[in-house]
Amino acid sequence: xxxxxxxxxxxxxxxxxxxxxxxxxxxxxxxxxxxxxxxxxxxxxxxxxxxxxxxxxxxxxxxxxxxxxxxxxxxxxxxxxxxxxxxxxxxxxxxxxxxxxxxxxxxxxxxxxxx
Numbered sequence: 001x002x003x004x005x006x007x008x009x010x011x012x013x014x015x016x017x018x019x020x021x022x023x024x025x026x027x028x029x030x031x032x033x034x035x036x037x038x039x040x041x042x043x044x045x046x047x048x049x050x051x052x053x054x055x056x057x058x059x060x061x062x063x064x065x066x067x068x069x070x071x072x073x074x075x076x077x078x079x080x081x082x083x084x085x086x087x088x089x090x091x092x093x094x095x096x097x098x099x100x101x102x103x104x105x106x107x108x109x110x111x112x113x114x115x
Contacts, residue, residue: 044074053080063098
């Protein structure tokens with residue numbers, strides 16, 4: 001297969017998922033990259049910054065624990081919220097309770113207080 005064609009396929013996103021505002025980056029696999037269960041992980045850095053973590057509707061992870069882990073590893077720049085299934089349509093949406101808590105945390109940070 002043509003290398004450019006394969007790259008276009010890998011970087012193409014279904015138009016109905018455009019709202020996700022996702023960035024896709026292709027990197028060469030290297031034995032220097034961290035691996036877990038056969039998957040490679042490219043480390044975050046000044047060029048690749050973690051901004052948002054959204055726990056899926058079926059996630060069994062504790063959002064409080066994820067917030068704690070994300071903030072201790074990546075600082076205050078990343079927000080952590082929970083998604084849920086929409087009530088009246090076929091969609092995944094933000095769980096507003098988690099957004100309110102995240103916004104309250106951000107306001108406390110701006111005001112100088114920490115939680």
